Amino acid sequence: DALLPAPQNISILSTNMKHFLTWSPVIVQGATVRYSVEFQGEYEREYANESWIPISECSLSTATQCDITDDISASVAYKLRVRAQAGAASSQWGSLEGFFNRVTTALTPPVLKVTADGCHLLVELQDMGPALQFRVLFWRKGHESRVRQAVLSSGSAGAHLATMEDGAEYCVRAQTHARAIDRSSGFSPTQCVRAQGDTSVRLV
Amino acid sequence: SGELYCSLPNPRNVRFESVNMKNVLRWSAPEGTGDGVLYKVKYSVYGVGKWIRKPECRNINRTWCDLSSETSDHEEQYYASVKAFLDGMCSDWVETTRFNPLTDTKIDPPMVSVSSTDKSISIILAPPEKWKRSPEEESISLLQVYPGLQYNVAVLNKKTKKRWFFSISNNTLVVPWLEPGTAYCVSAQIHVTTPLLDSGFSKEHCIATLKEK
Amino acid sequence: TAGNRIFHFGACKVSMSTAEIRAGFTAIKANIQSRDPIRTLSILSHPHSLHKVKSPDRCCITHHLFNFYVDKVFKHCTTEDSFVNRKISSIANSFLSVRRKLGQCHEQNNCVCGEESMEKYKQILANYEGLNVTSAAMKSLGELDILLDWME
Numbered sequence: 248d249a250l251l252p253a254p255q256n257i258s259i260l261s262t263n264m265k266h267f268l269t270w271s272p273v274i275v276q277g278a279t280v281r282y283s284v285e286f287q288g289e290y291e292r293e294y295a296n297e298s299w300i301p302i303s304e305c306s307l308s309t310a311t312q313c314d315i316t317d318d319i320s321a322s323v324a325y326k327l328r329v330r331a332q333a334g335a336a337s338s339q340w341g342s343l344e345g346f347f348n349r350v351t352t353a354l355t356p357p358v359l360k361v362t363a364d365g366c367h368l369l370v371e372l373q374d375m376g377p378a379l380q381f382r383v384l385f386w387r388k389g390h391e392s393r394v395r396q397a398v399l400s401s402g403s404a405g406a407h408l409a410t411m412e413d414g415a416e417y418c419v420r421a422q423t424h425a426r427a428i429d430r431s432s433g434f435s436p437t438q439c440v441r442a443q444g445d446t447s448v449r450l451v
Numbered sequence: 452s453g454e455l456y457c458s459l460p461n462p463r464n465v466r467f468e469s470v471n472m473k474n475v476l477r478w479s480a481p482e483g484t485g486d487g488v489l490y491k492v493k494y495s496v497y498g499v500g501k502w503i504r505k506p507e508c509r510n511i512n513r514t515w516c517d518l519s520s521e522t523s524d525h526e527e528q529y530y531a532s533v534k535a536f537l538d539g540m541c542s543d544w545v546e547t548t549r550f551n552p553l554t555d556t557k558i559d560p561p562m563v564s565v566s567s568t569d570k571s572i573s574i575i576l577a578p579p580e581k582w583k584r585s586p587e588e589e590s591i592s593l594l595q596v597y598p599g600l601q602y603n604v605a606v607l608n609k610k611t612k613k614r615w616f617f618s619i620s621n622n623t624l625v626v627p628w629l630e631p632g633t634a635y636c637v638s639a640q641i642h643v644t645t646p647l648l649d650s651g652f653s654k655e656h657c658i659a660t661l662k663e664k
Numbered sequence: 665t666a667g668n669r670i671f672h673f674g675a676c677k678v679s680m681s682t683a684e685i686r687a688g689f690t691a692i693k694a695n696i697q698s699r700d701p702i703r704t705l706s707i708l709s710h711p712h713s714l715h716k717v718k719s720p721d722r723c724c725i726t727h728h729l730f731n732f733y734v735d736k737v738f739k740h741c742t743t744e745d746s747f748v749n750r751k752i753s754s755i756a757n758s759f760l761s762v763r764r765k766l767g768q769c770h771e772q773n774n775c776v777c778g779e780e781s782m783e784k785y786k787q788i789l790a791n792y793e794g795l796n797v798t799s800a801a802m803k804s805l806g807e808l809d810i811l812l813d814w815m816e
Contacts, residue, residue: 288757295739300753303746318750320684321757364613366628399618407606407615410628427681498706526715528810530703549697549806553813554690645669645816646686 251275251331251338254282254311259327259343261352264378264425266319268305268327269312270341278333281307285340286315289323299328307332322428324348354423354432357381361419361438368409368417368440374402380424382431385409388416388439398424411442459542460484462533466547467518469556471593473582474522476508476531477515481542489536492516497528497549510536519582525552525596554646558593560653561602561622561639569661571627576602576639578622597643605652609634618642631663671815673723674776676769680762682812688755689808692748697806699743700799707791707804712784714814721781723769728777728785729811730763733804736792740801752805 254270261267273280284305291298305313319325324346331338359381360371372381379401385408386394399406411417418439423432460481468477480488492508495501508516522529529550535542562577578600581591594600604617604624610633617624629635636657641650671678708714708729717725738756743749769775792800 290756320754323757498710500704
């Protein structure tokens with residue numbers, strides 16, 4: 248008895264390998280509406296009679312979004328659906344239009360902080376979770392043909408990139424790399440520093 | 452085998468505790484039993500049809516049994532089981548979960564040795580050795596067991612209190628262009644990517660760069 | 665977790681990641697293995713260990729094993745535990761990704777099936793068919809680390 252309208256505007260927000268299903272609230276005067284979410288991977292479609300798997304954290308929840316990151320853990324096409332329930336009444340399933348494959352996640356450049364501690368070039372990168380790494384390029388200013396690279400895991404604080412020649416200026420930029428889908432973001436703005444004995448000077 | 456009447460409470464928390472593939476079976480005494488409880492131990496290779504008794508752990512009153520020798524092939528998986536005896540009564544056999552030496556062992560931090568000049572420190576790291584039956588037996592480094600083994604190295608400048616992190620695959624690291632006459636403390640961790648295993652960080656090894664000539 | 669890396673199965677080179685399969689399995693290993701009471705039988709590792717498979721045969725046996733898990737194993741592993749079912753789905757869908765990459769080697773004819781690998785695969789199927797299907801499937805799922813340890 249589908250008295251309730253199915254949830255509408257069902258869409259995916261996927262950034263930096265974190266995936267959320269969102270939808271518009273179903274309004275029922277004087278009643279609390281709860282939602283349940285299910286997913287179906289390519290395996291379920293091809294080999295398991297098109298079965299659907301409930302996400303317990305998003306079962307009978309009042310939120311109008313669901314973190315599906317842990318369940319979307321393969322690079323295959325997933326279907327997703329959500330339905331509303333209020334008391335004994337429940338709606339039809341509302342389905343995401345088309346499929347979602349995590350290879351389409353939006354990857355943003357990392358926020359990084361470059362410092363020089365004496366002659367040592369250091370970089371600090373925000374923690375974006377274990378699914379992501381950072382590809383850091385660094386070079387001595389004026390020696391753009393000799394760019395060096397380091398691959399750092401997420402949340403590296405005070406990672407040592409290189410020992411700088413005294414008085415030389417070094418520049419750094421980085422991109423986010425999602426290992427599981429082998430894709431990278433654009434590069435962050437370049438930051439340059441110069442080492443001078445004990446004091447460090449940041450030049451942008 | 453003329454088993455006794457088994458109504459003694461069971462040994463508890465029967466499990467393998469493994470460090471660098473030294474695989475020791477441990478358990479807790481049955482609830483409510485004081486002294487005098489004896490135990491016997493058996494083990495089996497998963498997929499092979501028989502349980503094997505461990506003679507050195509027959510009628511023992513301690514609550515551990517070293518099965519490193521019996522479980523040294525890390526391409527196999529194992530079960531072990533313990534039975535308790537007291538005053539003519541016995542418990543049931545209580546089994547471990549399936550033990551995979553490759554993924555279920557803990558790895559000790561690496562050995563760290565540090566030397567210095569006036570402007571640099573040199574760090575040499577060595578991974579722990581896999582457990583071996585006797586000192587005479589050939590040593591196997593955990594690097595041979597885990598080819599993807601890497602090191603994370605932390606270097607603390609005691610004056611500025613700043614800490615730098617290095618990730619290296621080989622076992623030596625030279626940090627040049629340091630401040631003369633300054634104390635630096637080094638600690639290191641082992642990081643294995645497949646399977647995913649990390650040791651703790653070693654204790655800090657501190658050394659001062661020589662004063663400027 | 666580890667990222668993509670190059671796996672060498674004889675002449676077949678494939679860039680892929682088993683880290684997520686490994687993570688999914690580790691999360692449910694104790695649960696799944698506790699459902700397998702048979703200590704004296706193994707689907708994958710006895711009587712002959714996977715580690716005895718020679719290098720040229722590695723691609724073929726790997727490809728067959730991924731098909732084995734997709735076609736025969738996962739569908740019989742539904743449990744009453746929602747968390748376990750979700751992890752099995754994650755593993756199964758990851759298997760599809762990896763199998764697709766292994767398929768590339770088949771197309772490039774780098775995945776030749778020698779006599780030894782077919783013998784080994786027949787042995788695995790015989791072990792599997794020697795049990796009732798649910799027990800065989802749950803045991804096979806509980807042995808995923810044997811496959812991963814060997815692959816890695």
